[in-house]
Structure formats: structure tokens, C-alpha cells
Amino acid sequence: MSSEKVLIKGNYAIAQAAINAGCQCYFGYPITPQTEIGEYLSAEMPKLGRGYVSAESELAAINMVVGAAATGAKVMTSSSSCAVALMQEALSYACSDEVPVVVVNVMRAGPGLGYVYPAQGDYNQAVYGGGNGDYKIIVLAPATVQECIDYTYKAFYLARKYRNPVILLADGLLGQMMEPACFGENPYPEVDVSSWALTGAKGRDGKAIYSCARDEKAHIQKIHDLFKKFEIITENETSYEEFETEDAEIILTAFGSMTRNIKAAIRVLREKGVKAGGFRPITLSPFPTKRISELAADGKDFVVVEMNMGQMFKDVKYAVEGKSNVSLVNRPCGEWLSVEEIVSSVEKILNKKEGAYASCI
Amino acid sequence: MQAVFSTPKSMKEDFKFTFCPGCDHGIAVRLVAELIDELNLKENTICSTCVGCSVFLYDFLNIDCVEAPHGRACASATGVKRTNPEKFVFTYQGDGDFASIGFAESMHTAIRGENISAICINNTTFGMTGGQLGPTTLMGQVTTTSPFGRNKEYYGYPVKIAEQIALCDGTAFSARVALDTIPHINQAKQALKKAFEVQLKGLGFGFVEILSSCPTNWHMTPEEAHEWVKNSMIPEFPLGTFKDLTEVGVNK
Numbered sequence: 001m002s003s004e005k006v007l008i009k010g011n012y013a014i015a016q017a018a019i020n021a022g023c024q025c026y027f028g029y030p031i032t033p034q035t036e037i038g039e040y041l042s043a044e045m046p047k048l049g050r051g052y053v054s055a056e057s058e059l060a061a062i063n064m065v066v067g068a069a070a071t072g073a074k075v076m077t078s079s080s081s082c083a084v085a086l087m088q089e090a091l092s093y094a095c096s097d098e099v100p101v102v103v104v105n106v107m108r109a110g111p112g113l114g115y116v117y118p119a120q121g122d123y124n125q126a127v128y129g130g131g132n133g134d135y136k137i138i139v140l141a142p143a144t145v146q147e148c149i150d151y152t153y154k155a156f157y158l159a160r161k162y163r164n165p166v167i168l169l170a171d172g173l174l175g176q177m178m179e180p181a182c183f184g185e186n187p188y189p190e191v192d193v194s195s196w197a198l199t200g201a202k203g204r205d206g207k208a209i210y211s212c213a214r215d216e217k218a219h220i221q222k223i224h225d226l227f228k229k230f231e232i233i234t235e236n237e238t239s240y241e242e243f244e245t246e247d248a249e250i251i252l253t254a255f256g257s258m259t260r261n262i263k264a265a266i267r268v269l270r271e272k273g274v275k276a277g278g279f280r281p282i283t284l285s286p287f288p289t290k291r292i293s294e295l296a297a298d299g300k301d302f303v304v305v306e307m308n309m310g311q312m313f314k315d316v317k318y319a320v321e322g323k324s325n326v327s328l329v330n331r332p333c334g335e336w337l338s339v340e341e342i343v344s345s346v347e348k349i350l351n352k353k354e355g356a357y358a359s360c361i
Numbered sequence: 362m363q364a365v366f367s368t369p370k371s372m373k374e375d376f377k378f379t380f381c382p383g384c385d386h387g388i389a390v391r392l393v394a395e396l397i398d399e400l401n402l403k404e405n406t407i408c409s410t411c412v413g414c415s416v417f418l419y420d421f422l423n424i425d426c427v428e429a430p431h432g433r434a435c436a437s438a439t440g441v442k443r444t445n446p447e448k449f450v451f452t453y454q455g456d457g458d459f460a461s462i463g464f465a466e467s468m469h470t471a472i473r474g475e476n477i478s479a480i481c482i483n484n485t486t487f488g489m490t491g492g493q494l495g496p497t498t499l500m501g502q503v504t505t506t507s508p509f510g511r512n513k514e515y516y517g518y519p520v521k522i523a524e525q526i527a528l529c530d531g532t533a534f535s536a537r538v539a540l541d542t543i544p545h546i547n548q549a550k551q552a553l554k555k556a557f558e559v560q561l562k563g564l565g566f567g568f569v570e571i572l573s574s575c576p577t578n579w580h581m582t583p584e585e586a587h588e589w590v591k592n593s594m595i596p597e598f599p600l601g602t603f604k605d606l607t608e609v610g611v612n613k
Contacts, residue, residue, distance in 0.1 A: 067440030208419035210428035
């Protein structure tokens, strides 16, 4: 199947990619719009002699994942928004424990129970985290079903390479739609985990994986070490996509599946004579702050287009640091902002008819 | 000369207990270490530790340990065991960890019949935070958050953990023991051994609830605390084995 192009739903693509990446066990609990991931793996994992656990809650699922990952096992869980909220405590632990967990969030609308239609309201949850203390998670945001596959492979690799949790931040649109995609071969090498994984104290003293601080000095040093590690991650792994930015006067910025709509909007705007370009962070964390800053220094304005109340908007503003104008085109959830809505909003911004906040309700 | 008493090999040479003087945790940890030695499990064991008085278990036992968040030790152990079925996996938790914040995880791990062993120290209180009302606080018992004694109107009833676990189809062994007398300590070790052996035989979830004294938070001397275990706890939490599938096997 590797080079064959198949028509596949995003959720199934993520599930099969996890298998291809070597996922040994899946732990999960159903929630729309990602339930197909668990359904698929419940059918496929036993055929491969691999594990599947129907956890009693997302709270249990993520703690099973952390326990398994502490032994060096390749494992994952998947869920959606309000249930990923239940996992935040364990993600804080996993960052401090430095265990490689992979979490897939196929976003639905919030806050609270929200609804099953798609949204991008978990940018803050993923990038800044809902757990306690100072910690950072690697966040990958696919825009196509093909990228759901590619970044699932990448998520397993980065988690183990850096001993850090990775969130694949998809949304209900991607999870539910079918697109042609190719699984290819998992391009990433195996990572040796033998130096830290718990395997039983054979021929050595027992070792422990824990987040608990032993003394103040060591605690402070540990957090500095974690942040130094993330500096290396930022240096090595920051990933973004740029289109037609060279001569652009205004850069449409989006993440995840909204990337598709800004690409189309840029074409329309170009046809209308507007020098529009696009910028799309692939890693939401580490965020491509440096590149946005460079583009802003060239005098390019930004319009952030997202399906939430401006969560990535503030990170773009932070990166721009007042060097150019940053506007927001958004809707909190539901029907994706259409190309027409984006184009007309950008035109309003260009005509100064709207301020920095041009919400498309 | 013959050595009649020594530290189990599964304990760290330089371990320093962080338990209060007179606390029974030290006895329980020692029993666990003795069994790990006797069953030759040290090199093949992964423990899921808890949050509470025994949070630093990995400083005492010379085995591999993963720290679980408060209440999640059984979930963590499930993850360890499902990806490492050949390892011996156990949890060591307090009553607050096992039967309050983590009761959903504990019960479902038993219901699924995970091949792990779980140990729960029941001292009727949240010991580490200074003696608050917990899931096993006795009716009428005064704690820092039940200053007028536990009553059903404000607090409801204490949980009988070992009986509840015994009700689960996936449980292979469930018993309640105490550490207040030498015979009880010997019985406790036998129960722990059974809870370990059902895992080694692949029969399902092995569980032991250990009634333990907490002199500090009960404001008693160690002797008075053991008297209280005998006179107040054991009548409410009867000792015994509530399920034992050693011969039958849960999957048969």
C-alpha cells in the first residue's frame, strides 16, 4: 500500500499512520468527531498482535499512555477538545517526566461540551497547555489528510527524539473528510530509548521516572533544562509554509485546515490585484516567531484567519511586535470561513473600513 | 554467626523512610520488598507509585518505578502491563489515592481484570496533608475536616474497599489484612504473596487492603494507634479474603 494513493478519511488516515509508525498500543475513549480512530485501531491492532485498551475515561487513557511510554513503548491516545481538557494534568506530568507520549486532538467546538462541528478553539489548550507549571509541548497542525499521515509519523518520531509529549492538532473537518493520500513508508529512524526506559532493574539499580521535586535547587535546574531542551527543539523543528510572500503587502495567516481556505483566498485576491501572500505555521509550538518577525520587519501586514476568537492572533501580534499591522478574521466555530468571506474581510481591512478586529459572524 | 535480620535486597542500601515514627507504612514496604526478594522479581518489576505518604517509594525500593499522578496508579500500571506483559507490575497506594480520587481507575482496572497487583494502605485519613477526612474515615471519627466527627449528613459513609474490589469479575484475589500484631503481619505477607502470585499465574487483578496505623494524625502513641486499629478499625473493616481464584482462574 505504501506508494498507492488511496481515498481515505482523516481519522482513519491517522489511525493507519500510527500503525505504520509502530504504535504498540492505543488507549482511548470515544468522542465525536474522532471516534473512528479508536474504532479502526480496535479492529486492526489485534490482527497485528498489538494492544488496544478501551479506557474508562480520557483521564485514565492518558495516564495509561504515560505509564506505557515510561517503559519506552510507542503508544498514543486520541480524543477531542473537552476530553483533551481531561488530559492536561497528565501532560504536565509527561513533560516533567520527559516521556514520549503522542496525543491526537481532532478539535470540536467549545467551551464546555460545545458541539461536534469543527473549530480551532484548542490552540491555547495545545500550545499553552491546561496543566500546571512551566512546560512546553510540541504541537503539529495538519491541513490535509496527507499531512495527517505525515505528521502522525513525525509526532511519534519527535516525541521519542526529544522525550517530550507531542500533540497532533487536527480538527473535525480533517477528521471527517475523505481525500486522496499516500501512506508511503514511515520516513523516520528508530530512536534508541534504552538509556532511560524502565525495563526492570536487571543488572543495575532501580531507577524512577517522576516529576516530584527533591529539592529547590534541583527543581529549578530541571525546569531550566526542560526549557533549554525546548530551545533546541525550536531551533531544529520549527516548521512553517509560506506562499507568495516575496512581493506580498499583506500576508494571510492560518493554521490547520484553514490553510486551505487562505490559499484559495490569496488566488482570488491576486486576481483582484491585491498583493496577498500566505503564512502557515506547521508547528504551532515551537511557533515560527522569528520568521513572522522578519516578514513584519519587511513592512508586510498580517491578517490572521482562524476558527476561534483570536487565539493564534495574539502569538502573531507578539511576533510582529508592532512592526506592522495585524488584523483578525475569525468565527468561533461551525461553518468554516469561506473563501468569499475571507476575501471580503481582507478587502475591508485594506480599505480601513474595519479595525484590527474584523469578525465574520 | 547467623544473620537473623537484614534489609531485603530489593530495598536501597541507603534508604531513609520519610514516614512518621510508629507508622505502619514501613512494615508494609518491607513486606513488599521481602516478597520481591523471595519471588525473585527485582529484575523484572515495574512499580506505579502514588501521591500521598508513600510518594517517595522509589527512594526506598531498589526497583524501577514510574510516578503516577494522584489516583492514577492503576491506570499507569495498566499502560505498563499492556505494553510489557512479561513484567511484574504493581501499585502501592493510600486509601485516598486508591479509593477516593482514583476509585474509577482502581475499579475499572479490577473490572478489566488487568494482570497487575495493587496494594492499598488504609489508615482512615489523608495522612500526608495532615489528617483530613478520607474515603475510609470511620463514622464518628474526628479529623481536621470532620471536627465534629464523621456523620452521614455531611460526609456519607466510608467505603469498604476490599469487598468492592472482590465484586469485580476481573479480580482474582482480594483481601483485607492488618499490621497491628505479629500474627496479622504474617497473614498480611501471605495475602500479599497471593496477590502477587495471581498476577504471575495470569489470573487477573490481585488486591490487598492493609489496615495501617497513623499515630501522628490520630494523635496517639504507636501502641494506642494499634489498639485503635484493633478496637475501632477491624470491627468496621473485617479482616479476611473476599475473593480468591487461585485454583479456578478468572478466564476459565
